[in-house]
Amino acid sequence: MDPARDAIPDQELRPLVDRLLLEQGxxxxxxxxxxxxxxxYEDYVAWRTGGRSDLQGVLRASPKAIAGFLEDAGVYARGQKLVAVALSHNAWGDRERPLSIGPHTELSRACTLVYAPPPERCQLDLFQDSTALLLEEEVRTALVEHRMDRARDRVARLMHHEPGHPRLGGFLRLIQTLDDVDAVGRDGRVEERWRELEGIGPLAGELLGHRARDFLGTLWAGLAECLTGRAFGPGSGDFHAAIAWTRAGRWERAREAIESEPDWLDQPVLVLVHAEACWRVRDPFGARRDWLWLCREYPSAAERAFRAPAFPDRRLADLWAAFGDLGLEDELATEDFPAWLLLEDPKAFAVIRETGDTSSDDRATAYRLLHALVSGDDTIDRRRELGEIQPILLKQFLAYRRHA
Structure with missing residues (x-):
């Protein structure tokens, strides 16, 4: 076992548990x-749909550490007067079967306990908490787990029991969306299907809560398959397999779809999606390589990304802010940011792509010179050359050396 996998990333456990309780009950x-x-999520879906035999092998920490993390969460939940209820895990789809967490006993046990309010705290109206509510919950479960026959059966029962049920029309619309899956591939209605899935999102969220993610994710994945091979270019809009894969939560597939485009580095939209995909699959090197490529080739796109509140690399965002606070706008531009980052952490940020003949590109030359200098190959000739093409970076380097 890799010792690094015994350490859970630093998490604020209680706020995380509180958020899930607020969102999911x-x-x-x-x-x-x-x-x-x-x-x-990609590994989770593969497990739920039969692509993996267990979950243990894809967890991002050791089974022992994960089991301890879940136990700590359980202790906190019990302190909130929640009670443990047995939970089973079954495969999605009409062929329902039990799923395995893995061979680790403590992990398996921790993954089969859900914490919920005790019955006396649910505060449900006994006149309403009856057949209709039970059927409604069964419809939700069938929809998110893509059990088509069961969803139709439970909706039919709900319609018979309460013809005027306020959510009946919405459930029927979601079922119709599932029924349309085969027609998309057969008729090639990919753009129409795209708009349909975008339009159904709010309704799915209203009826299915957080598990709308699972209902919609499978549908977006199906659409992404239909879009495979469709080139990205002017006029194509968002109708590309990579974008659909991101909406399905399948980030590795999104990255693969982008890399299949021969000139994807010339499309800032695709570079940004590729960067996020790298970050989501825990490849910060790849993500930073993309963002710093944008600094050099499409600086305005990089600037917008760094300023976005949802930008995922907080360290890079903070360094971008520090770069702006230098007050050297007249001497250092966004295109110089990758070189300046070498002064902060050459190991983390020596990731920029080099393509084509850069011998006449002063910024590329400055980057290579500065990288050599901070890596220990510090010579008078390199300092002199850097000073000739980008004196402010030489000044920054000398200050860096004085404080090293």
């Missing part, structure tokens, strides 16, 4: 692992 162990980035 209970603490599900697998939802907690997804929220804590200890389980990738």
């Amino acid at each position: 209970r603490l599900d162990p697998l939802e907690l692992l997804l929220a804590a980035d200890l389980l990738g």
Whole structure:
């Protein structure tokens, strides 16, 4: 076992548990692992759909550490007067079967306990908490787990029991969306399907809550398959397999789809999606390489990305802010940011791509010179050459050396 996998990333456990309880009304162990980035959604879906025999092998920490993390969460949940309820895990689809967490006993046990309010605290109206509510919950479960026959059966029962049920029309619309899956591939209605899935999103969220993610994710994945091979270019809009894969939460597939485009580095939109995909699959080197490429080739796109509140690399965002605070706008531009980063951490930021003949590119030359200088190959000739093409970077380097 890799010792690094024994360490759980630093998490603020209590706020995370509180957020899940607020959003979902209970603490599900697998939802907690997804929220804590200890389980990738792509791996979770593969397990649920039969692509993996267990979850243990894809967890982002050791089984022992994960089990301890879940136990700590359980202790906190019990302190909130929640009670542990047995939980089973079954495959999605009409062929329902039990799923295995893995051979680790403590991990398996921790993953089969969900924490929820005790019955006396649910505060449900006994006149309403009856057949209609039970059927409604069964419809939700069938939809998110893509059990088509069961969803139709439970909706039919609900229609018979309460013809005027306020959510009946919405459930029927979601079922119709599932029914349309085969027609998309057969008729090639990919753009129409794209708009349909975008339009159905709010309704799915209203009816299915956080598990709309699972309902919609499978549909977006199906659309992404239909879009495979469709080139990205002017006029194509967002209708590209990579974008659909991101909406399905399948970030590795999104990255693969982008890399299949021969000139994807010339499309800032695709570079940004590729960067996020790298970050989501825990490849910060690849993500930073993309963002710093944009600094050199499409600086305005990089600037917008760094300023976005949702930009995922907080360290890079903070360094971008520090770069701006230097007050050297007239001497250092966004294109110089990758070189300046070498002064902060050459190991973390020596990632920029080099393509084509850069012999006449002063910024590329300055980057290579500065990289050599901070890597220990510090010579008078290199300092002199850097000073001739970018004197402010030489000045920054000398200050860096004085404080090293």
